[in-house]
Amino acid sequence: MSINTPPWSPRVARLGLVVLAMFALIAARLWTMQAIDGASYLEMSEQNRMRDFRIPAPRGVIYDRSGRALVTNRPSFAVSVLPMEVHDPARLVASLAPILGIEREEMASRLEAGRARPFEPVTLRRDVPKTIVMTVEERRLDLPGVVVQAEPVREYLMGSLGAHALGHLGEITEEELRARPLHRPGDLIGKTGVERAYDAYLRGEGGRLRVEVDAAGRPVRLISRRPARAGQSLVLNLDARLQEIAEQGLSGRSGAVVVMDPRSGEVLALASAPTFAPGLFSGGISPASWRRLTTDRGLPLLNRAVEATYEPGSVFKVVTGLAALGEGMARRESRYECTGSLQLGRWLFRDLAAHGSLNFIRGTAVSCNVMFWSLGRMLGVEQLERYARGLGLGAITGIDLPGEAAGLVPSAAWKQRAWGEPWYPGDTLNMSIGQGFVLTTPVQVARMIGAVATGGRLVSPRLGRRVLAPGGAEVTAFAPEVKDALLPLAPGALHALREGMRAVVEGGTGVAAAVPGLAIAGKTGSAENPRGVPHAWFAGYAPAEAPALVVVVFVEHGRRGGEVAAPIARALFEAARPLLSPQPAGLVRP
Amino acid sequence: MRARWLREVDWVLVGTTVLLAAFGIVALVSARHGSADVAHFLRVRALHLSLGALAMVVLAATDYRRIAGPWQVIYAGTILLLGLVFVIGDTRMGAQRWITLGAFGGFQPSEIAKLCLVITLARHLEGARALPRLRSLFPYGLHIALPALLIIRQPDLGTALVLLAVLAAVLYVAGARAGDLAGVTAAGAVAAPFLWKLLHDYQRRRLAAFLDPGADPLGAGYALIQSKIAIGSGQLFGKGLFAGTQSVLRFIPEQHTDFVFTVVGEELGLAGGVLLLGLYLAWLWRALRIAGTARDRLGALVATGIATVVAFHVVVNVGMTVGLMPVTGIPLPLLSHGGTAILTTFAGTGILLSIHLRRRPGG
Numbered sequence: 015m016s017i018n019t020p021p022w023s024p025r026v027a028r029l030g031l032v033v034l035a036m037f038a039l040i041a042a043r044l045w046t047m048q049a050i051d052g053a054s055y056l057e058m059s060e061q062n063r064m065r066d067f068r069i070p071a072p073r074g075v076i077y078d079r080s081g082r083a084l085v086t087n088r089p090s091f092a093v094s095v096l097p098m099e100v101h102d103p104a105r106l107v108a109s110l111a112p113i114l115g116i117e118r119e120e121m122a123s124r125l126e127a128g129r130a131r132p133f134e135p136v137t138l139r140r141d142v143p144k145t146i147v148m149t150v151e152e153r154r155l156d157l158p159g160v161v162v163q164a165e166p167v168r169e170y171l172m173g174s175l176g177a178h179a180l181g182h183l184g185e186i187t188e189e190e191l192r193a194r195p196l197h198r199p200g201d202l203i204g205k206t207g208v209e210r211a212y213d214a215y216l217r218g219e220g221g222r223l224r225v226e227v228d229a230a231g232r233p234v235r236l237i238s239r240r241p242a243r244a245g246q247s248l249v250l251n252l253d254a255r256l257q258e259i260a261e262q263g264l265s266g267r268s269g270a271v272v273v274m275d276p277r278s279g280e281v282l283a284l285a286s287a288p289t290f291a292p293g294l295f296s297g298g299i300s301p302a303s304w305r306r307l308t309t310d311r312g313l314p315l316l317n318r319a320v321e322a323t324y325e326p327g328s329v330f331k332v333v334t335g336l337a338a339l340g341e342g343m344a345r346r347e348s349r350y351e352c353t354g355s356l357q358l359g360r361w362l363f364r365d366l367a368a369h370g371s372l373n374f375i376r377g378t379a380v381s382c383n384v385m386f387w388s389l390g391r392m393l394g395v396e397q398l399e400r401y402a403r404g405l406g407l408g409a410i411t412g413i414d415l416p417g418e419a420a421g422l423v424p425s426a427a428w429k430q431r432a433w434g435e436p437w438y439p440g441d442t443l444n445m446s447i448g449q450g451f452v453l454t455t456p457v458q459v460a461r462m463i464g465a466v467a468t469g470g471r472l473v474s475p476r477l478g479r480r481v482l483a484p485g486g487a488e489v490t491a492f493a494p495e496v497k498d499a500l501l502p503l504a505p506g507a508l509h510a511l512r513e514g515m516r517a518v519v520e521g522g523t524g525v526a527a528a529v530p531g532l533a534i535a536g537k538t539g540s541a542e543n544p545r546g547v548p549h550a551w552f553a554g555y556a557p558a559e560a561p562a563l564v565v566v567v568f569v570e571h572g573r574r575g576g577e578v579a580a581p582i583a584r585a586l587f588e589a590a591r592p593l594l595s596p597q598p599a600g601l602v603r604p
Numbered sequence: 605m606r607a608r609w610l611r612e613v614d615w616v617l618v619g620t621t622v623l624l625a626a627f628g629i630v631a632l633v634s635a636r637h638g639s640a641d642v643a644h645f646l647r648v649r650a651l652h653l654s655l656g657a658l659a660m661v662v663l664a665a666t667d668y669r670r671i672a673g674p675w676q677v678i679y680a681g682t683i684l685l686l687g688l689v690f691v692i693g694d695t696r697m698g699a700q701r702w703i704t705l706g707a708f709g710g711f712q713p714s715e716i717a718k719l720c721l722v723i724t725l726a727r728h729l730e731g732a733r734a735l736p737r738l739r740s741l742f743p744y745g746l747h748i749a750l751p752a753l754l755i756i757r758q759p760d761l762g763t764a765l766v767l768l769a770v771l772a773a774v775l776y777v778a779g780a781r782a783g784d785l786a787g788v789t790a791a792g793a794v795a796a797p798f799l800w801k802l803l804h805d806y807q808r809r810r811l812a813a814f815l816d817p818g819a820d821p822l823g824a825g826y827a828l829i830q831s832k833i834a835i836g837s838g839q840l841f842g843k844g845l846f847a848g849t850q851s852v853l854r855f856i857p858e859q860h861t862d863f864v865f866t867v868v869g870e871e872l873g874l875a876g877g878v879l880l881l882g883l884y885l886a887w888l889w890r891a892l893r894i895a896g897t898a899r900d901r902l903g904a905l906v907a908t909g910i911a912t913v914v915a916f917h918v919v920v921n922v923g924m925t926v927g928l929m930p931v932t933g934i935p936l937p938l939l940s941h942g943g944t945a946i947l948t949t950f951a952g953t954g955i956l957l958s959i960h961l962r963r964r965p966g967g
Contacts, residue, residue: 020896020897020898020904021779022777022778022779022895022896022901022904023896023897025776025777025779026777026892026895026896026904026908027892027896029773029776029777029892029908029911029912030888030889030892033885033888033892033911033915033919034885036915036919037881037884037885037918037919039928040881040919040922040923040926040928041878041881043923043926043927043928044835044869044874044877044878044881044926045874047832047835047836047926048835048836048838048839048840048869048873048874048877049839049840049874051836052836052837052838052839052840052874053839054836055832055833055835055836055837055839056836056837056839058833058836058837059833059834059836059837059870060837
């Protein structure tokens with residue numbers, strides 16, 4: 015052994031002793047820390063708890079075009095629970111649910127869902143009245159893990175005005191959470207309207223408060239603070255006064271109104287009825303209110319101007335008329351004999367009245383079905399489809415609102431696909447007066463009327479006008495999106511159509527829309543539909559010589575466009591008269 | 605033949621390595637417990653451990669004399685790699701220590717450098733039969749000083765200190781006089797104020813916090829105080845696995861890397877901490893035993909160097925978490941999360957096994 019022991023062996027052994035000594039030193043240190051002082055360290059660890067509180071960012075203010083605030087924020091209190099601090103959920107539910115006035119099962123299931131993320135507070139009720147806040151604070155020691163936090167909530171200064179355009183907030187869903195990693199559960203985000211479309215600008219960025227708390231969860235000391243960044247403000251093209259008049263016109267009915275500058279696409283009013291109070295959603299909507307809104311057969315949450323499609327009825331005669339004029343099958347002087355019906359093979363198509371002998375202008379003014387049937391029969395479905403699409407029907411307008419419907423422009427191929435039937439000549443007749451398969455949204459009709467008014471150009475309707483930084487400096491201004499005419503429209507064709515539309519308001523079906531001293535062109539519609547009484551439409555623009563405003567009024571089951579929709583349009587034209595400058599509605603800047 | 609080879613392997617060393625790796629997996633899961641990325645960390649760790657095991661087997665099967673053969677090449681390569689960090693390195697957490705490698709994420713050249721320099725230093729010293737004078741230590745000091753300076757500039761003070769410890773231990777086993785080594789250490793202490801100027805601000809703050817952690821409880825001293833509270837509150841048998849409140853509340857930064865011992869201390873208590881230290885001690889005992897029975901000076905010096913690296917890491921890392929040492933960012937071998945460190949420890953174990961397999965007969 016000794017012969018084989020290498021010379022360095024003793025030195026290695028001594029090195030081993032050094033290592034052993036160092037380990038012994040550490041072990042001794044562990045002994046003092048854990049065995050001797052352990053109890054006091056344990057006490058420190060229990061008292062020494064740090065919590066992160068989120069400071070929610072106030073959302074940006076929303077203004078109308080003249081700088082009137084429509085949506086701001088007001089301070090409120092929210093009651094939340096930190097799941098990790100709750101050791102007896104059943105007891106907490108039993109004592110807290112009655113204080114907050116929420117159902118026990120609901121609170122229990124929310125707590126359960128929050129267990130997956132023990133550090134994130136689960137917000138049980140937002141916008142809590144002060145009396146509840148005081149009760150919670152008084153009973154704080156019986157309510158471990160409960161925190162009361164201040165947070166700004168949305169305040170709708172004009173009540174339900176513009177509810178569908180503004181939209182409402184809602185708690186982020188699990189699905190949305192996956193798509194937006196920066197958000198946390200319980201965050202309120204824009205769910206509809208511009209609140210959703212411009213959420214990225216409006217939402218700001220939450221801050222963080224790191225606080226040391228004692229065993230009872232009371233803050234002891236502030237550790238660090240990252241302030242919240244307020245959201246950017248949004249100036250809309252909406253004009254609060256016109257919006258008010260539009261909503262007054264629709265009150266008590268179902269329907270929609272769109273008021274737009276056809277040159278820029280600026281939307282001055284966008285109303286849908288029945289409406290709702292977006293303030294209900296400010297502090298997270300109560301389940302009872304949500305049930306009431308979603309089971310209401312009037313569908314108050316539906317934005318009828320954008321998300322729903324309807325038969326356009328006689329408003330579609332704008333397409334038929336323009337196609338006939340454009341294809342040289344009609345001129346303003348062309349004469350038609352209206353006997354009150356049209357024979358097509360074995361079928362007789364009946365009109366409401368026999369108009370006798372009339373020219374294109376008069377036929378348009380009185381909305382003579384027989385004239386448009388015969389024009390449609392000459393044109394055929396392909397031309398009707400081409401002109402309808404050329405005027406932007408059958409496709410979304412690109413308005414800056416979520417959930418826009420595309421509508422439907424039928425064709426022979428479409429009918430074969432959808433119905434398994436060939437296209438019949440009778441289908442063409444129906445289509446030429448906007449019945450049958452054609453479906454449009456009110457905002458599409460507004461864009462179509464705008465195209466007629468401006469010479470065929472299609473604009474994307476826009477609610478958003480400018481984005482302002484919290485200090486008021488402009489961040490972004492949205493330029494109008496205009497597509498050039500999709501159809502080669504002969505000036506003469508447009509001219510005759512416009513003349514016909516003026517005759518509608520001056521001595522035809524739309525006289526109820528007339529405003530003395532203002533040249534208005536338009537078209538009424540009474541659209542038969544399978545769900546009951548016909549829908550009432552009025553779609554027009556003014557001034558006829560230099561169009562600056564398009565007004566579309568749609569009243570669901572309103573029966574006669576000329577009697578129900580046209581007067582609402584008149585009120586809007588009248589109110590907008592001072593705005594009808596030759597410049598694109600520049601108006602007052604906020 | 606094959607059976608004899610299997611009998612000759614140092615199974616105690618292999619066994620403690622495996623147990624330490626298993627300990628590391630448990631500590632990792634506990635440190636990341638409650639966050640969504642546990643599965644991700646486990647996958648990464650599994651990759652590190654398999655690569656490490658592969659390296660260990662390959663190096664155990666290779667003659668260490670062949671590995672140490674081209675030592676000038678290894679040395680030049682190491683210096684080049686350390687220099688490369690400044691050119692193409694990534695900065696993470698304020699230090700430029702990483703080189704990115706596509707899908708593998710990246711590696712820390714300074715970790716590999718420790719092992720490479722152990723080999724080159726041992727080879728350099730192999731021929732020196734005696735070190736009779738202080739002057740004769742000079743070339744070896746230079747051998748380590750050049751890479752150490754590069755590493756300090758990254759800045760990675762801890763790793764530079766590891767190299768100095770390796771230099772001292774290897775010189776001592778190689779036959780340097782204890783008095784000479786003590787003299788050099790004293791000279792180093794005198795030079796320390798000048799080195800202080802070389803340090804980065806955060807390094808100075810950390811050293812200052814070590815000297816008086818209460819002075820700035822929310823700054824650099826924060827981690828140290830939290831770390832001590834976590835370990836101390838574990839008491840004799842800990843709060844139970846996954847039940848540590850300090851870790852659950854994420855009071856401790858970088859808990860799965862440099863402060864992983866706090867998980868052990870808090871959740872498994874003194875018993876768990878001593879068990880872990882015992883495993884390291886068993887590993888070091890085998891490593892030093894291999895050094896003492898090596899066939900030649902080269903094997904003895906390489907084994908000494910590897911043992912010193914691991915011993916230094918354990919002592920400084922655990923010492924840091926219990927407040928005996930400054931916070932230097934040195935990983936705990938096989939427990940801290942970090943691919944290069946784990947790979948290097950396994951590789952070192954493989955070289956130890958290789959030295960053991962080729963030890964002098966009867967040793």
